[in-house]
Amino acid sequence: xxxxxxxxxxxxxxxxxxxxxxxxxxxxxxxxxxxxxxxxxxxxxxxxxxxxxxxxxxxxxxxxxxxxxxxxxxxxxxxxxxxxxxxxxxxxxxxxxxxxxxxxxxxxxxxxxxxxxxxxxxxxxxxxxxxxxxxxxxxxxxxxxxxxxxxxxxxxxxxxxxxxxxxxxxxxxxxxxxxxxxxxxxxxxxxxxxxxxxxxxxxxxxxxxxxxxxxxxxxxxxxxxxxxxxxxxxxxxxxxxxxxxxxxxxxxxxxxxxxxxxxxxxxxxxxxxxx
Amino acid sequence: xxxxxxxxxxxxxxxxxxxxxxxxxxxxxxxxxxxxxxxxxxxxxxxxxxxxxxxxxxxxxxxxxxxxxxxxxxxxxxxxxxxxxxxxxxxxxxxxxxxxxxxxxxxxxxxxxxxxxxxxxxxxxxxxxxxxxxxxxxxxxxxxxxxxxxxxxxxxxxxxxxxxxxxxxxxxxxxxxxxxxxxxxxxxxxxxxxxxxxxxxxxxxxxxxxxxxxxxxxxxxxxxxxxxxxxxxxxxxxxxxxxxxxx
Numbered sequence: 001x002x003x004x005x006x007x008x009x010x011x012x013x014x015x016x017x018x019x020x021x022x023x024x025x026x027x028x029x030x031x032x033x034x035x036x037x038x039x040x041x042x043x044x045x046x047x048x049x050x051x052x053x054x055x056x057x058x059x060x061x062x063x064x065x066x067x068x069x070x071x072x073x074x075x076x077x078x079x080x081x082x083x084x085x086x087x088x089x090x091x092x093x094x095x096x097x098x099x100x101x102x103x104x105x106x107x108x109x110x111x112x113x114x115x116x117x118x119x120x121x122x123x124x125x126x127x128x129x130x131x132x133x134x135x136x137x138x139x140x141x142x143x144x145x146x147x148x149x150x151x152x153x154x155x156x157x158x159x160x161x162x163x164x165x166x167x168x169x170x171x172x173x174x175x176x177x178x179x180x181x182x183x184x185x186x187x188x189x190x191x192x193x194x195x196x197x198x199x200x201x202x203x204x205x206x207x208x209x210x211x212x213x214x215x216x217x218x219x220x221x222x223x224x225x226x227x228x229x230x231x232x233x234x235x236x237x238x239x240x241x242x243x244x245x246x247x248x249x250x251x252x253x254x255x256x257x258x259x260x261x262x263x264x265x266x267x268x269x270x271x272x273x274x275x
Numbered sequence: 276x277x278x279x280x281x282x283x284x285x286x287x288x289x290x291x292x293x294x295x296x297x298x299x300x301x302x303x304x305x306x307x308x309x310x311x312x313x314x315x316x317x318x319x320x321x322x323x324x325x326x327x328x329x330x331x332x333x334x335x336x337x338x339x340x341x342x343x344x345x346x347x348x349x350x351x352x353x354x355x356x357x358x359x360x361x362x363x364x365x366x367x368x369x370x371x372x373x374x375x376x377x378x379x380x381x382x383x384x385x386x387x388x389x390x391x392x393x394x395x396x397x398x399x400x401x402x403x404x405x406x407x408x409x410x411x412x413x414x415x416x417x418x419x420x421x422x423x424x425x426x427x428x429x430x431x432x433x434x435x436x437x438x439x440x441x442x443x444x445x446x447x448x449x450x451x452x453x454x455x456x457x458x459x460x461x462x463x464x465x466x467x468x469x470x471x472x473x474x475x476x477x478x479x480x481x482x483x484x485x486x487x488x489x490x491x492x493x494x495x496x497x498x499x500x501x502x503x504x505x506x507x508x509x510x511x512x513x514x515x516x517x518x519x520x521x522x
Contacts, residue, residue: 044347162357162364169341169354173405176309176336176418177358223348224392226357230365 001140015249020136024245024255027138027146031199032215032241032259034150036233037157038195039216041188044168048213049100050088050189053107054196055208057084058130059114061197067117074198081193084110089189093182133204133256135245149198156191164188165226203256211256214263215240221270236266278303280472281316283450285416290442290449292463292479294456296491299470301452305418308450309336320415335414335447337405339421343394351388351396351404352376358408375411383407383437399430406437410445417441419451423458435462456483456492 008022015021042051058077065076084106091102118127138146163184167174175181196208203211219232244259251258278300285291295301307314320328343349355376356364362372373389380386383403388396396404402422409417419438423431439462442449453459459479460466466482468475468491475485482488 158363159361162361165364166357169343169349169357170338172306172309172311173336173338173341173358175306175311176334178310178331181311220346220348225348225350226353227365227367229348 001143013246015246020138021245021249023138023140023143024135025242026143027135027202028241028245028255028259029238030143030146030150031203032211032237033234034153034195035199035211036215036219036235036237037230038153038192039212039214039237040219040230040233041161041164041168042192042212043216043220044165045185045188046168047189047192048209049103050085051192051196051212052209053088053103053110054081054085054193055200055205056107057081057110057114058197058200058205059118059127060110061114062127062130063114063117074201077200078194078197081197082190085189085193086186089186129204130200131204131206132254133200133202133207135202135255138202146198149195153191153195156187160184160187203259204254207256207260210260210263211237214260214267218263218267218270221267221274236263240266278307278469278471282473283467283476285448285450287415287448288442288446289464290438290451290462291465291467292451292453292459293467293469294453294459294482295469297454299491301454301469302420304469305336305420305450305452308418309334332416333412333414335409335417337402337409337417337419337422339424341393341401341405345394347392347394349393351380351385351391351393354393354404355379355408355411359411379407379411380404382410382441398425399427399434402426402430402434403437406441410441413445413447415448417447417449419449421452421454423453423455431458438462456488 061080
């Protein structure tokens with residue numbers, strides 16, 4: 001951590017001299033590519049709305065964490081997101097209701113429940129941190145957690161990418177080649193739920209889904225192969241992450257939202273180039 | 276959709292056509308066979324002399340289409356890589372894999388498509404790519420889901436030529452699902468009429484002349500039509516006459 005701090009402070013910029021910016025930069029460097037990688041499969045599996053629901057469920061997870069008297073609500077947020085993912089997954093498996101309807105219903109109920117629980121006694125404002133996120137408060141300890149999470153997702157990635165990708169192309173075709181289709185989809189949903197939930201305090205639940213979708217969508221516009229798609233998404237994630245962080249310092253704005261604006265600008269650019 | 280009492284016996288090198296109206300459960304049958312839908316009962320692989328093979332049957336499946344949108348950057352090579360290898364495709368395809376894919380595509384004259392994006396292929400091209408993929412590794416049974424539904428006449432001819440060649444080259448057992456009675460009758464050794472259960476099972480001639488065809492499809496097949504179809508495919512001449520006679 002110290003080595004990182006001295007490395008960044010060697011940069012000839014004002015922002016690079018502050019500890020909170022050094023940590024935030026490291027967090028962005030870890031998170032942006034992770035989100036971009038996940039985003040590629042989210043788009044392929046048409047799960048953009050699902051991941052949105054995962055983000056919004058953070059309210060209820062937070063409220064449950066409060067009720068349980070937990071010091072750090074992250075565990076409650078992640079736990080509830082996983083529960084929700086499994087529920088949506090089960091409804092999809094055993095019911096004929098269209099998936100987007102199920103998600104919209106569940107999301108509306110869950111957000112309402114979270115707001116009701118959190119607004120009891122009129123103290124909702126103190127939870128606005130979770131709405132817009134605050135990456136500048138990330139502590140060295142939390143960065144270590146983030147690095148562990150990123151590491152495990154990357155390992156899981158190496159083993160699961162082809163399988164998840166194949167299932168997204170055609171379920172029956174994947175099944176015919178011996179892949180446990182339902183298990184693969186379940187594991188991917190749960191990983192997605194955990195990553196989204198754990199990142200909410202820093203990115204904010206209003207914009208977290210854009211961070212997942214935009215880099216991948218931008219890379220998709222220009223890629224000529226899956227390799228270009230994935231690596232391109234990671235690159236867009238990194239560039240917009242760093243640019244957004246630095247701009248948020250000078251403009252004094254919320255970092256998560258600033259990053260998303262950058263990613264959105266890159267997406268618009270790729271759209272123009274594609275034309 | 277629930278199917279019941281499905282009992283099919285298929286031999287190597289034999290092409291069985293499953294026909295039935297829309298909603299009969301043709302695709303459901305295939306999805307159950309590949310293991311994508313729950314089912315009771317089992318698929319058994321029996322060698323000559325009634326020796327049962329305990330390993331799972333190798334299935335080659337050719338779906339009607341892939342779930343791709345027009346912006347998907349997935350190439351034919353990506354498809355082969357993701358289906359046949361654990362090496363993450365975003366790290367790039369290995370040389371051995373490229374060689375395998377190239378060889379497989381050659382079987383269906385689709386080599387030149389290796390680097391193309393899947394979403395830019397024509398229906399016929401995609402069909403040939405998916406057929407090539409289904410043959411790696413060579414399966415014991417090949418399932419074709421409405422393979423010619425979206426092809427033009429020359430595409431249909433070409434596809435059936437390829438399938439006939441594969442059947443003899445690889446001694447494959449092929450199950451073809453179709454709602455096109457005439458085309459199915461022309462290539463099949465055996466025909467199965469499906470509507471939630473197996474209604475009728477026999478030579479294409481016998482099945483087409485069965486009264487159940489009229490009941491199921493609302494129209495009959497005249498004896499003359501069947502003769503014409505049979506004349507185009509001599510293997511059907513030895514088929515017994517149907518018990519039901521002309522509908």
